[in-house]
Amino acid sequence: MPTATQTFETQRSQISGFPIQDIVKEFGTPCYVYDMSVIEERVRDLSAFDVVRYAQKACSNIGILDRLRRLGVVVDAVSAGEVKRALAAGYDPKKEPHCIVFTADVFDREALAIVKEYGLHVNCGSPDMIQQLGSAVPGSSVTLRINPGFGHGHSQKTNTGGPQSKHGIWHEDVDECLRMADLNNVLVTGLHMHIGSGTDLEHLSQVCESLEKIALQVGRTLTTISAGGGLPVPYRQGQTYVDLDQYYSLWDATRKRLESSFGHPLNLEIEPGRYLVAESGFLIAEIRAVKKMGENIFYLLDAGFNDLARPILYGAYHPISISHRDGRISKQTADVVVGGPLCESGDIFTQEEGGFVAKRNLPVAFVGDFLILEVAGAYGFVMASNYNGRYRVPEVLLEKGKMHCIRARESFEDLIHGEVIPPVG
Ligand code: LLP
Numbered sequence: 297m298p299t300a301t302q303t304f305e306t307q308r309s310q311i312s313g314f315p316i317q318d319i320v321k322e323f324g325t326p327c328y329v330y331d332m333s334v335i336e337e338r339v340r341d342l343s344a345f346d347v348v349r350y351a352q353k354a355c356s357n358i359g360i361l362d363r364l365r366r367l368g369v370v371v372d373a374v375s376a377g378e379v380k381r382a383l384a385a386g387y388d389p390k391k392e393p394h395c396i397v398f399t400a401d402v403f404d405r406e407a408l409a410i411v412k413e414y415g416l417h418v419n420c421g422s423p424d425m426i427q428q429l430g431s432a433v434p435g436s437s438v439t440l441r442i443n444p445g446f447g448h449g450h451s452q453k454t455n456t457g458g459p460q461s462k463h464g465i466w467h468e469d470v471d472e473c474l475r476m477a478d479l480n481n482v483l484v485t486g487l488h489m490h491i492g493s494g495t496d497l498e499h500l501s502q503v504c505e506s507l508e509k510i511a512l513q514v515g516r517t518l519t520t521i522s523a524g525g526g527l528p529v530p531y532r533q534g535q536t537y538v539d540l541d542q543y544y545s546l547w548d549a550t551r552k553r554l555e556s557s558f559g560h561p562l563n564l565e566i567e568p569g570r571y572l573v574a575e576s577g578f579l580i581a582e583i584r585a586v587k588k589m590g591e592n593i594f595y596l597l598d599a600g601f602n603d604l605a606r607p608i609l610y611g612a613y614h615p616i617s618i619s620h621r622d623g624r625i626s627k628q629t630a631d632v633v634v635g636g637p638l639c640e641s642g643d644i645f646t647q648e649e650g651g652f653v654a655k656r657n658l659p660v661a662f663v664g665d666f667l668i669l670e671v672a673g674a675y676g677f678v679m680a681s682n683y684n685g686r687y688r689v690p691e692v693l694l695e696k697g698k699m700h701c702i703r704a705r706e707s708f709e710d711l712i713h714g715e716v717i718p719p720v721g
């Protein structure tokens with residue numbers, strides 16, 4: 297069972313032994329910082345599974361992908377761009393055929409071309425993909441991603457199962473897809489279910505039963521089953537991890553029953569994104585204004601929802617800590633609202649689902665102090681944008697006593713890259 301890495305303290309002087317002041321001196325604010333030792337620990341937690349396939353959409357910097365590759369983790373890619381990121385990080389599908397699996401509900405033309413070029417294994421989330429893959433790469437083996445008819449996530453927007461979800465092949469269409477696979481010279485060797493992100497053990501466990509039923513329907517061509525991702529991490533005091541031993545046991549028992557029906561071994565994969573990187577990541581910002589609006593006190597930062605979109609998108613809660621510029625510890629606290637610099641009222645980090653502004657009890661802080669949004673490694677930087685003409689911020693990897701810049705702060709040239717003023721007349 298993993299133990300909580302984050303302390304939920306509201307004052308922080310360092311990350312992985314590096315004083316916040318030193319990090320800021322070198323990289324400025326805002327900046328994303330990842331603690332590699334946390335990622336390593338999370339990889340170790342999952343070592344019982346035969347294959348850990350990282351859903352790189354959670355944090356796809358090639359510096360992180362490289363380190364995960366060295367730890368024996370393989371990847372999932374959802375676009376041609378993510379396939380190219382994995383290649384740039386040293387994954388070599390010619391040497392290890394399944395080190396990159398393309399998982400999606402559609403092939404765009406570039407994705408189908410790259411799948412063909414590298415002979416990538418595909419996890420098909422729509423029946424049309426079977427036919428399209430069969431005609432582009434006859435003789436392919438595929439995984440079917442099944443929507444079991446139910447789902448669950450930390451928000452309705454991250455629930456990927458049930459009839460309202462666009463994801464996966466509907467569980468009642470499996471026979472039809474098997475016929476389609478035969479007709480298109482495609483062999484179904486894998487079965488996959490991912491019911492949502494940030495779910496819980498109760499819902500995750502239901503997947504085993506559903507997958508087992510469908511696996512028996514697909515039959516002996518199967519060599520791999522995947523539990524998908526979805527493992528939650530604690531964002532708030534009191535939240536806990538899924539009991540991984542129990543979770544693994546459920547999947548292992550499912551796998552073993554299927555192995556005895558089929559008479560051959562099955563690989564058991566897990567496909568986490570959030571679990572591997574969320575707790576490693578911190579977004580460090582500077583408080584640039586402190587103001588009172590009626591009864592509310594606002595801390596306004598130099599980071600906004602263009603840097604971390606989870607609160608505005610899902611009402612997601614991130615732990616927040618303060619680091620005083622002069623290193624002092626403050627005893628006084630205040631209930632405050634934390635917002636960013638964007639010209640939008642929704643640019644509030646302390647909001648709940650539905651956009652309701654909430655207050656957070658934080659140390660009394662002043663302009664120039666640092667505010668750290670924690671557990672921000674998953675779906676943080678990757679969902680950043682240039683909205684309001686803002687540069688995307690640097691990403692820094694803290695590893696074995698060194699600070700590595702793994703992505704530079706963008707410049708004005710990056711901001712207007714590719715834009716053209718057309719000739720007049
Ligand atoms: N596998 C598939 C097919 C997925 O669609 C996803 C996530 C994962 C694995 C990884 O799920 P995880 O282990 O990270 O829960 N932006 C949202 C999360 C969207 C998840 C999308 N799919 C957030 O910030 O919470």
